[in-house]
Amino acid sequence: MAFFLWRSLRSKFTTDGVARLASCGALATTAFVGLSEDNVAVADEAEHGLHSAQYPWPHNGVFSSYDHASIRRGHQVYQQVCAACHSVALLHYRDLVGVCYTEDEVKEMAEENEVVDGPDDTGEMFDRPAKLSDPLPRPYPNEEGARYANGGAYPPDLSLITKARHDGENYVFSLLLGYRDPPAGVTVREGLYYNPYFPGGAIAMPKMLADGGVEYDDGTPATESQMAKDVTTFLAWAAEPEHDDRKLMGVKWIFVLSLVLMQAVYYKRLRFAPLKSRKIIVDAVN
Amino acid sequence: MRANKKAFLTSFPFLSDLVSKTSSGSGILPRPMEILLSQKDKGYDLLSNEDRIQMERKELAKRFVKAENLYDPKHLEDRPSTGSKRLSVLNQPGLSIVTDHLIDYPAPVNINYFWSFGSLAGICLGVQIATGIFLAMHYTPHIDLAFLSVEHIMRDVEGGWLLRYLHANGASMFFIMVYIHIFRGLYYASYVSPREAVWCIGVVILLLMILTAFIGYVLPWGQMSFWGATVITSLASAIPIAGDSIVTWLWGGFSVDNATLNRFFSLHYLFPFIIAGASIVHIAALHQYGSNNPLGLDASVDKMSFYPYCFVKDLVAWVSFGIFFSVFVYFAPNFLGHPDNYIPANPMSTPAHIVPEWYFLWVYAILRSIPNKLGGVAAILAVFVCLLALPWLQTSEVRSSLFRPIHKKLFWLLLADCLILGWIGMKPVETPYVEVGQIASVYFFVHFLVFTPILGRLEAKYLRNLGKA
Numbered sequence: 001m002a003f004f005l006w007r008s009l010r011s012k013f014t015t016d017g018v019a020r021l022a023s024c025g026a027l028a029t030t031a032f033v034g035l036s037e038d039n040v041a042v043a044d045e046a047e048h049g050l051h052s053a054q055y056p057w058p059h060n061g062v063f064s065s066y067d068h069a070s071i072r073r074g075h076q077v078y079q080q081v082c083a084a085c086h087s088v089a090l091l092h093y094r095d096l097v098g099v100c101y102t103e104d105e106v107k108e109m110a111e112e113n114e115v116v117d118g119p120d121d122t123g124e125m126f127d128r129p130a131k132l133s134d135p136l137p138r139p140y141p142n143e144e145g146a147r148y149a150n151g152g153a154y155p156p157d158l159s160l161i162t163k164a165r166h167d168g169e170n171y172v173f174s175l176l177l178g179y180r181d182p183p184a185g186v187t188v189r190e191g192l193y194y195n196p197y198f199p200g201g202a203i204a205m206p207k208m209l210a211d212g213g214v215e216y217d218d219g220t221p222a223t224e225s226q227m228a229k230d231v232t233t234f235l236a237w238a239a240e241p242e243h244d245d246r247k248l249m250g251v252k253w254i255f256v257l258s259l260v261l262m263q264a265v266y267y268k269r270l271r272f273a274p275l276k277s278r279k280i281i282v283d284a285v286n
Numbered sequence: 287m288r289a290n291k292k293a294f295l296t297s298f299p300f301l302s303d304l305v306s307k308t309s310s311g312s313g314i315l316p317r318p319m320e321i322l323l324s325q326k327d328k329g330y331d332l333l334s335n336e337d338r339i340q341m342e343r344k345e346l347a348k349r350f351v352k353a354e355n356l357y358d359p360k361h362l363e364d365r366p367s368t369g370s371k372r373l374s375v376l377n378q379p380g381l382s383i384v385t386d387h388l389i390d391y392p393a394p395v396n397i398n399y400f401w402s403f404g405s406l407a408g409i410c411l412g413v414q415i416a417t418g419i420f421l422a423m424h425y426t427p428h429i430d431l432a433f434l435s436v437e438h439i440m441r442d443v444e445g446g447w448l449l450r451y452l453h454a455n456g457a458s459m460f461f462i463m464v465y466i467h468i469f470r471g472l473y474y475a476s477y478v479s480p481r482e483a484v485w486c487i488g489v490v491i492l493l494l495m496i497l498t499a500f501i502g503y504v505l506p507w508g509q510m511s512f513w514g515a516t517v518i519t520s521l522a523s524a525i526p527i528a529g530d531s532i533v534t535w536l537w538g539g540f541s542v543d544n545a546t547l548n549r550f551f552s553l554h555y556l557f558p559f560i561i562a563g564a565s566i567v568h569i570a571a572l573h574q575y576g577s578n579n580p581l582g583l584d585a586s587v588d589k590m591s592f593y594p595y596c597f598v599k600d601l602v603a604w605v606s607f608g609i610f611f612s613v614f615v616y617f618a619p620n621f622l623g624h625p626d627n628y629i630p631a632n633p634m635s636t637p638a639h640i641v642p643e644w645y646f647l648w649v650y651a652i653l654r655s656i657p658n659k660l661g662g663v664a665a666i667l668a669v670f671v672c673l674l675a676l677p678w679l680q681t682s683e684v685r686s687s688l689f690r691p692i693h694k695k696l697f698w699l700l701l702a703d704c705l706i707l708g709w710i711g712m713k714p715v716e717t718p719y720v721e722v723g724q725i726a727s728v729y730f731f732v733h734f735l736v737f738t739p740i741l742g743r744l745e746a747k748y749l750r751n752l753g754k755a
Contacts, residue, residue, distance in 0.1 A: 164626070164629045241441060242440070
């Protein structure tokens with residue numbers, strides 16, 4: 001394969017000379033510069049936030065699924081730390097079943113919450129324990145309430161957060177661990193906190209993770225970075241719950257298509273053999 | 287022996303059919319045969335027209351008798367042809383169109399894989415329509431529900447994530463295929479006479495695609511949907527006098543709102559069918575004269591039937607495309623999208639940068655290169671006028687860039703120029719980018735309006751001088 005590529009490239013370059021090379025070079029440069037937007041954007045980090053490092057997430061690979069134990073721990077971090085201010089409105093209790101909890105565990109978890117249902121036969125709304133089909137509870141009834149409770153800042157819904165931010169998981173992880181003292185000459189307004197990964201550098205969310213802040217039920221030591229990793233994995237799953245199925249289906253589908261491609265190439269070569277091997281005689285005499 | 291051969295010929299009606307078809311210049315030549323390319327050298331020019339035709343007929347008849355030697359009659363059984371009684375169902379009135387355009391249709395033998403991108407674009411249209419119909423069953427065109435209904439598709443509808451990722455990435459695939467298709471046309475000058483109509487209908491299809499993709503991107507009602515719609519529909523306000531009224535009329539109100547979303551959904555369902563209709567006209571116009579080929583020369587001397595040759599070759603392209611498409615859908619479904627569109631639309635908060643989808647970036651760069659709003663809109667119009675006028679701007683008598691070394695270099699420069707425009711389109715309006723974008727925009731027009739007409743004349747002059755020397 002590489003040989004054919006090389007051969008075709010060589011024949012192209014030798015026949016067309018320098019100008020072709022130059023224009024190909026221009027093309028390659030354009031493509032490279034266009035794709036490496038990240039490097040160019042470093043210039044305005046103050047405006048867009050510091051670029052996060054690229055972390056080796058266990059689910060990054062083509063054949064990799066989520067680390068489901070990490071999703072479970074991440075859910076515990078979410079519940080004990082984040083849920084006080086942030087909703088995950090698109091998640092239902094049923095979504096957790098078979099992903100990081102058993103059905104009984106989720107039912108038990110749901111029943112701890114009361115939800116308003118109704119109206120009943122008398123036209124009254126009533127409270128009942130939550131069921132699998134209910135969404136996870138929200139900390140505030142609406143945006144206005146959320147802003148009022150947080151000094152004007154609105155804690156965003158986290159259901160899609162890793163898809164809705166550039167560099168998803170890496171950004172969330174870096175942000176959670178990115179709290180610093182503001183550098184000399186930078187002042188942060190009262191009620192805001194310095195975090196270089198946040199666009200503008202001043203975020204209304206205080207540093208929430210501290211060693212031992214959560215007690216994991218699997219006994220994993222709850223260090224700050226462990227919690228950040230777990231909650232990020234949980235949020236990545238919340239944003240793309242189809243991820244594992246998708247990659248598995250993709251692997252199967254591309255495998256099958258590759259077999260079909262081999263058949264198709266063989267069939268094409270078979271059918272074209274007479275055309276490729278025919279003899280054309282230019283008969284100028286008769 | 288000879289008598290036997292003649293009897294043989296007449297006992298297979300399709301063979302004599304071929305003879306008559308070939309003599310009219312549009313038939314299919316049988317596969318392994320000796321082709322005699324000798325008419326020119328025989329002084330036919332000295333004969334009267336009728337004599338010449340008669341001689342050609344005789345020559346052709348002789349040729350087929352000669353060709354028939356190479357056939358083992360057993361192989362004739364496999365021969366897929368309308369003449370064969372086995373396929374007679376394909377000769378029925380409704381199906382003869384299949385026979386004429388998908389089975390017996392003659393295509394040049396030398397077309398390469400770049401000729402597969404037309405059918406690939408057709409497949410993309412099919413995928414978009416098929417997935418779109420099912421998505422529409424679960425989507426709600428209301429500003430309070432649109433975003434949630436898309437997430438409902440992603441999370442709760444069985445296979446919904448696949449449908450939506452196919453549809454979202456399918457739009458990008460459609461544009462990739464169509465852009466390659468267009469650049470193939472530019473490289474081999476497929477747009478020149480007699481195929482001007484094919485090219486112009488193609489430009490209209492591109493315009494319709496851009497409209498459809500734009501209004502489709504509004505439907506998920508994310509931040510980019512909303513702000514993209516606001517920016518682009520506001521362009522109409524550049525029109526003198528009636529501009530503001532036109533914008534209000536487009537919006538169905540005084541801002542992009544529920545009325546806008548509703549009409550965009552309706553039109554997004556309608557336009558693909560107009561594209562499909564235009565594609566049929568595109569193909570009908572193409573089949574009037576047949577495909578161009580990499581040499582750009584008259585290919586009627588050596589053609590192959592669509593089935594099986596084009597079919598098996600396109601099959602390889604289709605399956606390869608399927609793998610390429612799958613890599614995006616299954617492993618990088620959001621790579622070509624913008625993260626901001628996963629934030630629900632919020633008219634109170636403008637995103638830091640409003641960036642269109644990647645396939646609009648080159649036009650967007652040209653639009654922004656002109657500091658005046660009306661001027662920008664006029665420039666976009668001029669882009670499409672240039673493309674429409676291309677068959678008449680081109681002056682060269684030679685089609686293929688294979689025989690036009692300077693045109694070949696200009697082609698690669700144009701491609702590089704379009705990529706640079708695409709890169710500028712996603713950059714903020716700041717100092718190095720603005721100037722680069724302006725130069726690239728000017729070059730785009732210079733290519734079509736200056737280089738293309740002048741180059742043909744220069745080439746003709748050069749060839750004339752070569753003849754004199």
